[in-house]
Amino acid sequence: MSGATTTPTESSIPEFKQIMGHPSPLWMLFMTEFWERFAFYGIRWALVLYIVAQFHGGASTGEADANLTYGSYLALVYAAALFGGYVADRILGYQRSILVGAAFMAAGLFMIAYPDPTIFKLGLATIITGNGLFKPNISTMVGKLYKQGDARRDSGFTIFYMGINSGAFVAPILTQYLAQYVFGSGDTPAYKIVFIASGVGMLISLVWFYIGRNVLKGIGQAEPEAASPARIAYVALGCLAVIPMVFGLLAVGAQTLQGVLTVLFLLLAVMLMVEGIRGGKVVRDKTIAMLIIFGFNILFWMFFEQAGSSFTFLAENIVNRDFGGWVFPTAWFQSVNSIAIITCAPIVAATWVWLSRRSADPSIPRKFGLGLIFNGLAFLLLMFALSSLVDANNKIPFWTLFMVYVIQSVGELCLSPIGLSMVTKLAPVRLVGFGMGGWFLSTGIGNNLSGIFASHVSGESGMSVASALSGYTFGFWSLVGGGVLLFLVAPLIQKLMHGVK
Template identity: 30%
Template sequence: MSTSSENFFATKVMGHPAGLFVLFFTEMWERFSYYGMRAILVIFLTGVVTGDNPGWGWDKSAALSLLGTYAMFVYLTPIVGGWLADNKIGYRLAVVIGALLMTLGHASMAVETPTFLYIGIALLILGNGFFKPNMTSIISKMYEGHDDKKDGAYNIFYMGVNAGAFIGIMLCGWVGEKVGWSYGFGLAGIFMFLGMVQFYYAQPLFGDVGAKPKDEDKGIIDTLTDNLDDTKEKISGKLNKFVTIDYVLITIFVLSALIFIVNDPLSKIGNIDVLSFDIAGMTDSLFFALLAALLFIVILIVRIPRYEKVVRDRMIAFTIFCIFTIFFWAAFEQAAGSLPLYTRDFTDRLLVGNAATTFKVVDLIVTVVPLAIITYVLLSLFRQTFNRISFSNIVLGISFLIVWAIVIFKLYTEYQATETEVPVTWFAILNSLFIIIFAPLFTKWWDSKYNPPASVKYGLGLIIMAIGFGFLAFATRNVPLGASTAKLSMMWLVLAYLFHTLGELCLSPMGLSYLSKLVPARMVAFMFGVYYLAIAIGNKMAHYVGGDIEKITNESGLSYFFLIFTIVPIVLGLVSFALHPLLKRLMHGVR
């Protein structure tokens, strides 16, 4: 049965096709599982090995090295997953395969042994590669011929992303910390599985959209191949082919990057060095990381000048934005690594009396209100689609009953307690909460006549985020060298997450927007890969540097650690401002 775009719009929920909200909830459960697992991973690995809910006692550098490699692959595997879906298996099957692999990954991690931990992370990486790129591809296909509705559709979809992150961190975090780590990891797997079942049995809503591609269809891989081997594209009357030096540089770059990515966690977790040597005081991991970074720059320098002037200039501009992107995520992603460690070890989270009561009220509001709004969306979907996809809706309904049951149990347990210890993971929900609150304001800003140019947005994003780290640097100024604990106010963390989120809203949505504007259509797939590579590098760099929090704290102080993430982004933000005239010329009229 073929379902046309018009048929999609025949069944509406809140002015959009019902199928969009199936995708909304599927993505929500995937983000629930991803952020829920990530919220507890580092504090579980580095937790003390004794007590009621023991961790594994890993070194902080080892735990963050593993997290960094995982996060890096999360942004690289979608390139392969998108290729397979475009040309072989279709978007919908790719989503189901990805969800199944991630379900098995979370289940594996719940076993709590090193072997199953590594198997689980590998499955999560593979599953993410199938899942992540193909949800947005289905939306794109669904809205063909309805471009005026696309912006609203993606806004709704990304609300599902933030809703999933919010609920996942809140529930997996609380269950992991208060009940048991295995239960936290397992809970992530349960909802990933329910999300997969809900999506699979909603297939009648999608018709042929996202199905296995026909032979005559041209997918992303064709575009990607065309760009990697520019044999069909003529620039200034000549072919811009890859030549021998390009292939040599790319091969050495890939090998160097893989050696670093694999060797970094191996050396820190198992004392296994792929190539054990020292060069000028550098370990093999650091040497290959720097070599890969240098080669990446050389490849761009060698390739980009061969294009005709306008294309060349715009690609240079986009490359500069990618460099800023790397450093932004290298700082921002401390939220998954060093910040939970700071929260656990240096923040006074024990509340009594009026302070405890106030927190319970705040926690009740920020928990129940968003969940009630999402439940209303769920009921709206039920009213429109229950007859067509009843089993999918039943599974979705069961999912929400489980969520409400856990929420009620959580709130009741916290209410009964005479004193309250705020969970480490609770602060991580602030990012999603602030996005939901402030995103509409930023959207209005970007749509107004005061919409700033790209270089200013990137500069603002870097500087505003840096202010958040500045609060933490100020808060920790009196923490003695080598201190392992302190009792600092929670206010500093709230301010840090607020400014980090405001910085994210300035910079994060800009990357893909400027990619579509600056890069010729035939090169979008290739430069999409470059952009995701930049984010992947930023994620790995974040946890590579963050892993030294203990070393830096012992040698220079905790305040110095946070000053690194204050000063460097501010300097880069000012550089972005200064580059505005140059970038304006390079962009050739693109705003």
């Protein structure tokens, strides 16, 4: 089948009005992603707490199941991007894929507000299916706004990443306030309000992109032979058929899901390599470099994504959140990462530019290595707190978990926005959307492993100081070891990248 999306060449990229030194469509995509991330992060803080409260009667023995469900949900969210990228590349085009995906995500968010375990998982499956069409394709479109070699590309992705984190910052604060103080009792949050508010945010994202897509001047539109409205109907029906399959994957458990994801990753690697070999030695080598970095990406997200699982139970049960009678809400910890990203992103972006002007900009592999090491330092702080700062009530100081989120955020800035940009530079030209799906699949594998890891941290009876210390010690050594290894092999990877920076 011929490609469904018009792929602009260097000469066919439209001339865009520049706003703050970047193409104007970047800011439309920024706000589209803002509202989508509002929806995504609006439910992030509540999912594991809701599962324990609603389906396990509030018993701490439900923590392990909640962690596994959360990890599997996140894994499938990112794994679905693999298929969403392919649908956009070959069938529907980027713009229409984003619109269809947004509609399904909104429907799923409203579904999980219904307090039934089957409907809840069907709702999660619907969100996953929609996100697969939305997430990789909007990121790919950011890359298509810039010509190859444009020095603004990395900073453009960093600005886009700030849009992600602006939505992620607002969402936990607003949804927690609505659920607990406007529609809840003050003591017990009305979790369904969290999910409904997030659904409204997703509808705003859908409408914003539908109205604003004209500024793209054809970027991401379907090719004429693929522009038939019938294709939208076919993809929508395909999504409806996929939802029960995703529901089944959620139901089989994280261990079985890990096997499925591993097979998918191997298939993706083979398909990308076949395309890379067809493109010649340079394209082949770039594809190999990209796949190696995907492996380290798995390690990073396995431990970073404790934020929505084991760190939530840590905050709820082991962190001292009492400030003289006012208790810092557990949900608000989810906004710390976003505050740190928004604050530090311009600094990190400016640092890369400053170093580049002096021919000292770290290579992509070394930026990834820094990301792993900073993530490891966050776990080192937890090791110190859990071994030396536990008070008589088995609580650790508030500032320690707060700073863990900040340190992790610095690591994220070294890795995640650079990774999105990397895929647009290294993936075979005909399969850039598919390559972006591979990036999200590797993230998904890390997220599934994060749920498995978090379930071990909580154990069968719920998280304790001892179980947390043991688990987070393992996290520290794994991350620092991975970061050091990546620094050592960075010259080899950089050689395979053939000058891509």
